[in-house]
Amino acid sequence: xxxxxxxxxxxxxxxxxxxxxxxxxxxxxxxxxxxxxxxxxxxxxxxxxxxxxxxxxxxxxxxxxxxxxxxxxxxxxxxxxxxxxxxxxxxxxxxxxxxxxxxxxxxxxxxxxxxxxxxxxxxxxxxxxxxxxxxxxxxxxxxxxxxxxxxxxxxxxxxxxxxxxxxxxxxxxxxxxxxxxxxxxxxxxxxxxxxxxxxxxxxxxxxxxxxxxxxxxxxxxxxxxxxxxxxxxxxxxxxxxxxxxxxxxxxxxxxxxxxxxxxxxxxxxxxxxxxxxxxxxxxxxxxxxxxxxxxxxxxxxxxxxxxxxxxxxxxxxxxxxxxxxxxxxxxxxxxxxxxxxxxxxxxxxxxxxxxxxxxxxxxxxxxxxxxxxxxxxxxxxxxxxxxxxxxxxxxxxxxxxxxxxxxxxxxxxxxxxxxxxxxxxxxxxxxxxxxxxxxx
Ligand SMILES: *[C@@H]1O[C@H](CO)[C@@H](O)[C@H](O)[C@H]1NC(C)=O
Ligand SMILES: *[C@@H]1O[C@H](CO)[C@@H](O)[C@H](O)[C@H]1NC(C)=O
Ligand SMILES: *[C@@H]1O[C@H](CO)[C@@H](O)[C@H](O)[C@H]1NC(C)=O
Ligand SMILES: *[C@@H]1O[C@H](CO)[C@@H](O)[C@H](O)[C@H]1NC(C)=O
Numbered sequence: 001x002x003x004x005x006x007x008x009x010x011x012x013x014x015x016x017x018x019x020x021x022x023x024x025x026x027x028x029x030x031x032x033x034x035x036x037x038x039x040x041x042x043x044x045x046x047x048x049x050x051x052x053x054x055x056x057x058x059x060x061x062x063x064x065x066x067x068x069x070x071x072x073x074x075x076x077x078x079x080x081x082x083x084x085x086x087x088x089x090x091x092x093x094x095x096x097x098x099x100x101x102x103x104x105x106x107x108x109x110x111x112x113x114x115x116x117x118x119x120x121x122x123x124x125x126x127x128x129x130x131x132x133x134x135x136x137x138x139x140x141x142x143x144x145x146x147x148x149x150x151x152x153x154x155x156x157x158x159x160x161x162x163x164x165x166x167x168x169x170x171x172x173x174x175x176x177x178x179x180x181x182x183x184x185x186x187x188x189x190x191x192x193x194x195x196x197x198x199x200x201x202x203x204x205x206x207x208x209x210x211x212x213x214x215x216x217x218x219x220x221x222x223x224x225x226x227x228x229x230x231x232x233x234x235x236x237x238x239x240x241x242x243x244x245x246x247x248x249x250x251x252x253x254x255x256x257x258x259x260x261x262x263x264x265x266x267x268x269x270x271x272x273x274x275x276x277x278x279x280x281x282x283x284x285x286x287x288x289x290x291x292x293x294x295x296x297x298x299x300x301x302x303x304x305x306x307x308x309x310x311x312x313x314x315x316x317x318x319x320x321x322x323x324x325x326x327x328x329x330x331x332x333x334x335x336x337x338x339x340x341x342x343x344x345x346x347x348x349x350x351x352x353x354x355x356x357x358x359x360x361x362x363x364x365x366x367x368x369x370x371x372x373x374x375x376x377x378x379x380x381x382x383x384x385x386x387x388x389x390x391x392x393x394x395x396x397x398x399x400x401x402x403x404x405x406x407x408x409x410x411x412x413x414x415x416x417x418x419x420x421x422x423x424x425x426x427x428x429x430x431x432x433x434x435x436x437x438x439x440x
Contacts, residue, residue, distance in 0.1 A: 039066060040067055040355045042066075042067050043067075043071050043305070044071065044306070044307050045268075045306055045307065045308045046072050047084070047272050047308065047309060047320075048084055048098075048319055049072060050327070050328040050330060050331075053330050053331035054072050056330075057309075057331070057342070062342065069205075071181055073097070074090070074183075075172070076092065076094065076095065076097065077091050077093070077096040078097055078108065079108065080108070082319045082322050083318065084318070087319075092119060093121075093122060093164070093167075093168040093171070094112065095171070096108075096109060098322065108121070117129055128160060130145045130146065130153040130155055137213075138216075140218050143216075143217070144156075153187070156189065156196075157189065162192070162196065166195070166196055166199060169197070178205055179205030179207070180207075181206075181207050181208075183209050185208035185223060186210040186218055186223075190225055193223070193226050205228070206226050206228060207229065208223045208227065208228065210229050210230070211232045212232055212233055221260055221261075224261065228265065229265065230266045231255075231260045231303055233255075233256070234259070234268075234297070234302065235267070235268060235274060236280075238296070238297070239279065242285070243280075243281065243285065243289065247371055248296070248372070249373055251373070262301070262302050266306055267304065267305050267306070268305065268306040268307070268308065269281050269290060270283070275310060276313075276316040283310070287387070287389075287430045289387070292385055292387055292432060294307070294350065295385060298347075299350065299357075299377070299383040301357075301360070301361065307342050307351075309338070309342050310341070312337060320337070346409055349408035349411065353381055353383075353408060353434055353436050357377035359378075360377040362375055362376070363377075364376045364396075364399065368392060369388060372384075372385070372392045372427070373385050374394065376399055380400065380437050381400065381434065381435065381436030382396070382399075382435060382436075383432065383433070384396060384427050384434075386430065386432065387430060388429065390429055391426050393424075393425075394424070394426075396422060396425070398418055398422065398423055399421070401418065401437070402420065403440060404418075405436070405437075405439065405440055406435060408436070409432045
């Protein structure tokens with residue numbers, strides 16, 4: 001289906017920037033999620049794409065390649081600044097960001113004036129903010145109401161703030177947005193988010209950022225009431241398996257029973273925060289770890305996956321390239337800046353695998369060594385992953401019917417012969433094999 005850029009806007013603001021002297025840093029906001037096709041639950045996070053590029057990607061790549069949703073950066077008016085994080089610092093709910101090409105003036109990128117506790121374009125005044133206090137991490141009310149450093153905190157329990165939030169979301173839904181990603185959801189009460197989402201029709205999809213912390217009085221599972229929740233423990237279990245020598249076979253113990261339930265879980269190998277963290281998997285991880293972790297995530301049955309589409313950076317604050325007016329340039333997947341992971345043949349092939357095996361149980365999980373694992377999905381698909389520096393000559397039992405299949409990891413350069421319920425295959429070092437009944 002065609003995608004007009006205006007149908008893609010979505011976002012919500014949690015906190016407003018406190019323009020404390022020159023260091024107004026903020027977070028808040030939500031990215032938004034727009035429908036590409038209905039055939040898949042896989043989301044692509046089009047990090048820092050402008051509207052032109054979102055529309056191009058949805059129409060020419062995401063739909064044809066089998067993805068389900070595009071998640072874009074926050075569309076509301078935000079503070080000036082080329083850093084990517086300025087997108088997360090709303091000053092009004094005008095749909096006016098680096099992604100639209102209007103001239104701007106004044107203080108917000110859309111020209112709206114703002115000053116501490118005064119955002120006339122919304123409007124918000126001092127009474128719409130919680131008094132400043134430091135977060136006590138063992139007190140849920142304090143987590144929800146006190147300030148993240150430098151960020152004033154909206155009184156999301158108040159009628160006026162809720163009215164403004166609901167109106168903003170309703171505006172976005174009227175523009176054709178299908179869902180919202182609530183950044184920093186953990187710093188808002190579950191009931192407040194429930195209120196923002198109430199009265200919207202059709203009911204939008206929601207995914208909330210509520211990272212698990214041991215012993216915290218605010219847990220990811222609390223947010224399942226409102227929709228999906230990012231399950232960071234999936235990401236960390238990949239980090240342990242691939243980067244900390246935990247062994248790929250340790251993944252067979254996941255998901256642990258206290259994780260977000262599969263239907264409500266959003267899973268990812270990396271997002272825009274974790275790829276900048278230093279210790280987590282990223283596309284440049286050695287020994288093909290990023291691709292193998294992505295193959296695993298798309299092959300297994302837990303949660304709904306998001307694929308990050310990012311750009312290369314040396315400075316972790318740097319935004320994607322902009323013009324002299326600080327407007328994002330169109331994405332160019334061939335010039336070495338944007339990585340366009342969603343178009344990588346192995347990833348898009350595994351999205352098709354994921355869509356084909358959807359609803360089938362995980363079975364015949366075996367480990368030939370702690371870093372050589374294999375499992376099937378019903379009688380529809382099978383995968384084997386070798387994270388050792390030597391070829392794995394595997395002979396694996398599968399429920400996929402006898403026949404000759406395309407090895408989708410090699411773009412069908414190699415084939416898999418299932419015979420008598422087994423397939424013999426040389427899985428190369430730091431490589432993988434995957435096949436399914438959709439590609440014989
Ligand atoms: C929890 O935090 C809130 C907000 O700061 C505060 O009003 C309340 O007294 C705290 N409760 C306890 C038990 O410390
Ligand atoms: C890619 O395009 C961006 C934006 O025009 C530019 O800043 C960058 O230098 C280009 N990179 C290469 C490798 O051409
Ligand atoms: C894998 O083996 C090759 C050949 O022995 C060697 O050159 C390479 O350094 C090894 N890689 C790792 C990550 O151990
Ligand atoms: C598949 O394997 C079986 C058993 O080894 C063999 O008889 C058959 O010829 C193979 N098929 C192809 C196309 O290689």
